[in-house]
Amino acid sequence: MTQKLIIIGAGMATGRALELLLEQDAAAYDVTLFNAEPxxxxxxxxxxxxxxxxxxxxxxxxxxxxWYADNGVTCRFGERIASIDAEAKTVTAENGDVLPYDKLLFGTGSNPFIIPMSGHDLDGVIAYRDLEDTELMMSMGPDNKVVVIGGGLLGLEAAAGMAARGVDVTVVHIMGHLMERQLDEAAGYLLRKALVEKGITVRCQANSKEILGENGKVRALLLADGTELPCDLLVMAVGIRPNVALAKETGLAVGKGIHVDDQMVTSNADILAIGECVEHNGAIFGLVAPLYDQAKVAALTLLGQPATFVSKEISTKLKVTGCDLFSAGDFADGEGREDIVFRDPGRGVYRRLVIQADRVIGAVMYGDTADSNWFFGLIRDKTDISDMRDTLIFGPAYQGGTPLDPLAAVAALPRDAEICGCNGICKGTIVDAINAGATDLGAVRAVTKASGSCGTCTGLVEQVLAVTLGDAFVLPTSQPMCKCTDMTHEDVRRMIKSQELKSMPAVWQACNWNTPDGCPSCRPALNFYLLADWPLEYADDPQSRFINERKHANIQKDGTFSVVPRMWGGITTPNELRAIADAADKYMVPTVKVTGGQRIDLLGVKGEDLPAIWADLNAAGMVSGHAYSKGLRTVKTCVGTDHCRFGTQDSTGLGIKLEKTLWGSWTPHKLKLGVSGCPRNCAEATCKDIGIVCVDSGYQISIGGAAGMDVRETELMIQVSTEEEAIAAIKAVTQLYRENAKYLDRIYKWMAKVGLDWITEQVSNLETRAALVDRFELSQSIYRKDPWADHIAKKAESYQPLADLTLEAAE
Structure with a gap:
């Protein structure tokens, strides 16, 4: 008879346990899965x-x-368990349903620790724990300030992720250097330096005193030294605590976490627990590798098979920040310990090994972590390193006296060398999978799960593939467009053009799509490609746009919206300002912000008020600023010859003409321009996607700038003599970008792929330039319209959202 299993919590640990349980015996249990998240x-x-x-x-x-449906799992998402009667072996759901169980699996995870300082309950104070927290952070844009309390792994990931979106981020850390649990002071310094270079402000030895608010919302963080750090959002990333409240109420043995034995069984023989909520031999767990080990043991225990959980040595790698960093073992100072240190400041590389009794007991690496798995193996296996001490710091490629290339070093690794730390996958398992037919990264990942969690071992898995397959393995140069196809963006776009595919169904059929209607990853890209390539034949599909583009406004963290009317070249009039002020009063807009793009942003507009506020602004002659779009955002200008004694050309007039020419054009990513009236560059033209610097002899047009996480200076594309030539060249390069770039690539990424020389050649050739201009103007004649006015004219609500497309950030 099939037994009943109830699982509390749909986290990574319980997900892996459920997978393994079903793989071993799909009929053993009738499974019901509760999860507080929806x-x-x-x-x-x-x-x-x-x-x-x-x-x-x-x-x-x-x-x-x-997957749940195919495996017969009953899902109760968005529901919590109200109580458990361990004696009767029943759980009571929040809605009062009482469900019996034979076995119960706790996977309640952990709760973020919130410092109980004054103001911690203000609106805008969050942790970084789940998708909702992530979406709130994604709603922040370049005009927002965010403070992150906590310089550990999670806090730095939060800070780096928001900084990549152009947010002004400050990290506040109470200790002397970042990630003090994983890094020594030297590596912590290098990490801080790299983060500062990426635009993140870091304040170490900073003690948070109070969170200041206004009208119930966070306003600033007050430090003990009296410093105020203004913020629109405050993220606490100062640690986690096992979520044991329900276990305590049930009567289970609880310490720091839910007590479990080596088989992951709690003090009640019919209740198991795994994940961040458990305590095993005095230890609690926060990294994925031991949680997956626990999941395997729990699955086997539920099936009555022998299994034992053993806590292993763990390592840490930092993701997202763009900083390669690794630490493992014990690197604190101590008696009988000595260091081997390698520093190369020019390359930003630092390695430190801690040696005791001819064993490596700790390792810290920054800048070059390619050998991290090998060093971790030495620590884990307590390898005697006396014979390789002289070359140890240089890694496995230098052992044996002759430097080896990276593939030879991988070939020399033993079969039991761990490749994927998250899933505990060794080289031998991967080699066996390859020999059994898994001949590419996706297949190896599907069979072994190697590289399927944090992804930091992807390069090493590919090297194992290369060593095992030899010349038969070709390293992929780019990733598939999405899970619906094995084709890249470039492949799909070539098919659209060469086979004249003019609808999404045509693309899906011709390219043998795996899913009949695409997915949230490919639909927006396909919609853009078809729109850009076939403006006469293809009709824009609003449902394949991100939510901000469907709503014609940027969604904010509280569900309200940001409305930005267009100000041509940053120029406005008293009548426009009065209209904005009247709208702000009429619709009780809580925040009116001057943006970095020389416009005014109305923040906090209610969704139901959007059509009305658009109508009022339209009546004053203003149109959407497209601050939400993959298209032209702004053309920033200086005052030029009209007012400035240094101005060489009418930069303001040119900026207005360019904005009126380019507005409403859809592009692969957002497009920002700047026009400076002289080389003093007051409009910051040299960090825009397209920048124009006016000189005595004409106009220098440069492209490929960026001022976000990747700070890049533009490169000169062409210099022309007249304003008309400048406008034509900018139309041409915009159309060239539209027709050739991968969706969501900024100009600098596209330029790196095709080369500035090729772009310059196309734009400089007068015949090619004219053809590009004609195609651009054709597209504009069809698609350029004010979405606010168009929406009002249709007298309809914005299009129904596709749930998975709502994650687009307000950039």
């Missing part, structure tokens, strides 16, 4: 790439609705 299992440690914009939520889902 969703199932997703890879929580990949929230950082979602925050940074490198992934979407859909890409980190590990078990979707179809």
């Amino acid at each position: 969703r199932g299992n997703y890879n929580r440690i990949m929230l950082s790439p979602v925050l940074a914009g490198d992934k979407t939520y859909a890409e980190i889902v590990t078990h979707d609705d179809a």
